[in-house]
Amino acid sequence: MAEARPRVRTGPSLIQASGVRHSFGHREVLRTTDLTLREGELISLLGPSGCGKTTLLRILAGLLIPTAGTVSRSEDAHESGFVFQRPVLLPWRSALANTLLPVELTRRVRVEDRARAVSLLRTVGLAGFERAHPAQLSGGMQQRVALARGLMLRPRILFLDEPFASLDEFTREEMNLELLRIFEEEPDLKAGVIVTHSLEEAAFLSDRVIVLSGRPGEIVDVVGVPLPRPRTPDCKDQETFHSCISHLRQLLRSGAASPR
Numbered sequence: 001m002a003e004a005r006p007r008v009r010t011g012p013s014l015i016q017a018s019g020v021r022h023s024f025g026h027r028e029v030l031r032t033t034d035l036t037l038r039e040g041e042l043i044s045l046l047g048p049s050g051c052g053k054t055t056l057l058r059i060l061a062g063l064l065i066p067t068a069g070t071v072s073r074s075e076d077a078h079e080s081g082f083v084f085q086r087p088v089l090l091p092w093r094s095a096l097a098n099t100l101l102p103v104e105l106t107r108r109v110r111v112e113d114r115a116r117a118v119s120l121l122r123t124v125g126l127a128g129f130e131r132a133h134p135a136q137l138s139g140g141m142q143q144r145v146a147l148a149r150g151l152m153l154r155p156r157i158l159f160l161d162e163p164f165a166s167l168d169e170f171t172r173e174e175m176n177l178e179l180l181r182i183f184e185e186e187p188d189l190k191a192g193v194i195v196t197h198s199l200e201e202a203a204f205l206s207d208r209v210i211v212l213s214g215r216p217g218e219i220v221d222v223v224g225v226p227l228p229r230p231r232t233p234d235c236k237d238q239e240t241f242h243s244c245i246s247h248l249r250q251l252l253r254s255g256a257a258s259p260r
Contacts, residue, residue, distance in 0.1 A: 011039030011040050014039055015060055015077050016072040017034060017060060017071050018070050021067050022055050022066050022067045030055050030056055031052075033218065035210065035219070038191065039076075042192040042193075042207055043194075044193075044205060044210065045193065045196070046211050047217060048197075048213065051212040051213055051214060051215060052218075054195055055217075059071060060159065061159040061193075062080070079155050080155045080156065081158045082158075083147055083159070083160040084161055087139075087142040087146040089142055090134075091134050091135060093133070094130065095121060095132050095133075095137065098149055099145060100114065100152065101152075102149060102153050103117075117130075117148070117152060118130060123148070123182065123185070124178060125144055126145065126148070129141065139167055140171040140175060143163060147178070156189065156190045157190060157192065157193070159193050160179075160194040160195065164201070172198075172201070176201060176204055180205065180230065199245045199248045203225055203241055203244045203245050208222055208223065208225065209222070209244075223244065223251070226240060227244075
């Protein structure tokens, strides 16, 4: 087992959101938001349904232009991957072909691309399933393919929109551990942002939890998670972990903390 170490020291800013707001027509969904993502950290966006988590994630990822405010990105931040809530796999393509799709959309697939796709499927626990089609895979296995696909172009930042929400509790915990392992082992991956409704998932995965509340949504607090890395299921037995979850629950219930 790898030796536990303190929380990763964060590096330079990768993404800086300043005064970001967003509306769909006349409906405001996200109030003024300031947020920085730094190299070396994994952050969660936590909050109730409709509070603007996915909207903020898409703005940070560059998939959505905010109604107001600015988003500054470092050179590394322009290289990113996105994993959606549902796997969104093409049913007529194999796991390998689905993983290769981002490459096919940008250029001709090379021999080394196929080798990387096979390696990524092995990394996410799907060695031997390269030729399997989505209908032959469980929900957890399909999400593993989606994760491999999100990593295909060697992103510096990985954005994940509730990727494990539809999985059973055991599979979800397994995928949480898989995600943490990937962040430890993928040399190109510098940071990540994940949207979740789960307090336990947010506390277990993150260095910081960004708590949003209200409709329209706003950041009500930013909670640091002082757990060592690499993390194991044993971390969930620690008082620090339970205290963090208790604090997050209180914030969500009250929605009254002073915005930061």
